[in-house]
Amino acid sequence: MRLICIGDSQKNADGRPCSTLSEAISKGHISLRITGKEGVLSALRHFPSDIAVIQQIQPNPMLVQMIRNNRFSIPILIITRESTAESVAAVLAAGADDCVPITMDPVELLARLRAIVRRVSGVGVTSQTITIGRLMLREDTREVLVDDDMVPLTHNEYDIMSLMVRRRGNLLNKSAILAALYADREKPASKTVDVMVCRIRQKLRKRGIQTPFKTSWGMGYRLNEEAFLPFGARHEDDMEFAPSSARESSMPITAGGNITAGLPDQHQ
DNA sequence: TGGACAAGTAACGTGTGTTA
């Protein structure tokens, strides 16, 4: 496994791995390359790696957002010294694959690194394309296709769709979506997310995807993977046409601020 | 069951890019 270690704190500004990561690397016979956050894009471009590890004092979505905005689909694990549920949710929503404390046992850290790499390189996922049944998301061209028919999404609509697909299986609340879309900009009203999700739904509905997202009342949205399964592979419930103002789900999800963290991850 | 609140949606205003 090839690992690129990115320093995003004063203590590890040049990317030198912390002791926990160093031990995991030595146990796992991992080839290591280090970089500071200034040279991260160049390093990712010139030194293909299997996974990126960002070391931060507190989870900060800006660096993850920058990597994703430059269309690097490399899996990202964040090692952090101090974290809150909200800050972990923000980096996961921005596109990180995992966020772990620096106190984690090196053995578990190594296992997580391997699991993420295995998951991302698995069936249905390539570095540029994610496929879920009839849905194909091309990250290199920022295109979304249903049955090979392109869905004309705007920039923000694509970003929400991409976020939903990459975090499929996880519930995403509106603030997390806004944090991912507007990492370093002033965020609009959360109602904006409702409107953009509604527009995506309308466009997908025209292509026969009736309930692309499940709504959890008061909590957020989740990708409805079954809606994208080919006809005949879906449950009866999903074959029904939803009303125009569909409330796909009203089942309350366990309350809590960090609703994206701690749930099973998405890539199968 | 009804009020409060959240979510869905259409309509509209504004900003920006494109084109003649």
Next chain:
DNA sequence: TAACACACGTTACTTGTCCA
């Protein structure tokens, strides 16, 4: 440079859900 198209955000209204 004006006209136009489009994306985006806001507003207002409707609908659905929760809870006392």
